[in-house]
Amino acid sequence: MSTFYFIAFLSIFFSILVITAKNPVHSILYLILTFFTFTIHYILMNAQFLAIVNFIVYMGAILVLFLYTLMLINLSKDSEPRKSSLVKIAGFIGGACFLITIVAALKAFKMSDATVVVKDGDLGSVKNLGKILFNEFLLPFEISSVLLLSAMVGAVLLATKDPKTA
């Protein structure tokens, strides 16, 4: 139980570092650490499939994509643009109000005695999720493949240079 609180503390700590780090490369490295703590959360909940997918897709693919893009973009000459402190304070207050609203709604809802217990150890296994994914959710699964294809075509189309203007 205390493992959860320790990992939760690390998640919050690293995600604060993500938005406060001055260098964007450091931000990405802290984001990788945050996603690693999320993987540990998934393992603690015995969601094995999601832990592996989070590890491979987020930490392996998406954040490497971020790093490559950041290295393609030369940030050295325009050093990190800063917002005025007024906008920063306003943004912080807005986010804090959002958090307070959610917490107050939670308090008003009164569900304090519910605890997360892993009842079925097989719930998040690859076998169980695969059976559900290919029976009930076969159509959304196929549609998501079309989505990925269209995203790939769109990304290539957007990022390639126009030969007429180049």
Add this chain to the structure above:
Amino acid sequence: METLTNTIHGVPLNHYIMLCSIIFSIGVIGVLIRRNAIVIFMSVELMLNSVNLLLTAFSVYRGDATGQVFVFFIMALAAAEVAVGLAIIVMIYRNTNSIDINVLNRLKW
């Protein structure tokens, strides 16, 4: 694995909701206070991930695997979104030589 997952016994669902809403709010604050387009994009990823974690927590709480399938679809969606978004950022950088979002005010009324 078995001893590790036994440690989760007794964590209230409230604390999962608290953790995920704190991380979601950190993402919101990051979108509001930063001007670097890539860091804003990373804050959006942070928000998506906190929602994923909460969906998984509810899925385990209810003993229903549908929530985890939904998280899987959200991850596929996030991958597609990142690919298109980073392509747009690269294109913007090529045209304006900056990824400061305050430069991109041409669509303002």
